[in-house]
Amino acid sequence: MDEGKPVIAVTHVNRAFGDKTVLKDITLQVNQAETFGILGPSGSGKTTLVKLLTGIDEVTSGEVTVLGVRMPKLAMLQQIGYMAQSDALYTELSAKENLEFFAALYGLKGGNRTRRIGDVMELVNLQEHLRKRVDQYSGGMKRRLSLAIALLHEPPLLLLDEPTVGIDPVLRQSIWKELKALNRKGTTIVLTTHVMDEAEKCDRLAMIRDGVLLAADTPAGLLQATGTASIEEAFLCYGGVRR
């Protein structure tokens, strides 16, 4: 892709369900190798926005492009690692069978498939549970397996909807370390979060409330704009004052 061209461009996007508009005139861009966080209260439209980026859902008006391609476009799933908020796993199958299913979907074959499955399971610290059926996994283990699946095909873009919910702080830290390492290799990461110390780790943050983009800036920029000392206070400031 062209140097300097955004990986994601969202332009004047509206999304309505019936007569309810849940995303209102959203315009934002995400650059290559950024970690871009989407922050907002429950029901503000974060998941709806992420689904538009994946191509699972379609805008009512406006335009979303990913890597220069107008969404939705099925072929783009090869370029995207998506971790949904509710785990999309086959619970009656083992973790290995789930991984093999998705690996086949992404066209990973032979030794490369085996290597990637080993790598991603190690990353989320589930190597010892590879052959266990997913219905015997805890909630946190299922989140970790979902993240492993999103990383399988080494996509240039990761879209992660609350990736670390239900994951303990030690593992959360190691996952963040890995996400940052992927960033350094050029992977672009968009994630939604409610965890403030995670928000601070993002290169830029979008603050969304009632489907309106209130601000998109670096954590430092948001603190400066709101005159606050922490992202939590900035978030409350944006949440409490209608602009």
Ligand SMILES: Nc1ncnc2c1ncn2[C@@H]1O[C@H](COP(=O)(O)OP(=O)(O)OP(=O)(O)O)[C@@H](O)[C@H]1O
């Ligand atoms: N398919 C749908 N049909 C009707 N309304 C929907 C649909 N999907 C989402 N909504 C509504 O859109 C609004 C935004 O929902 P969304 O899931 O995007 O919020 P969110 O910010 O991700 O919330 P949370 O943090 O709780 O996950 C909510 O009011 C929700 O009820």
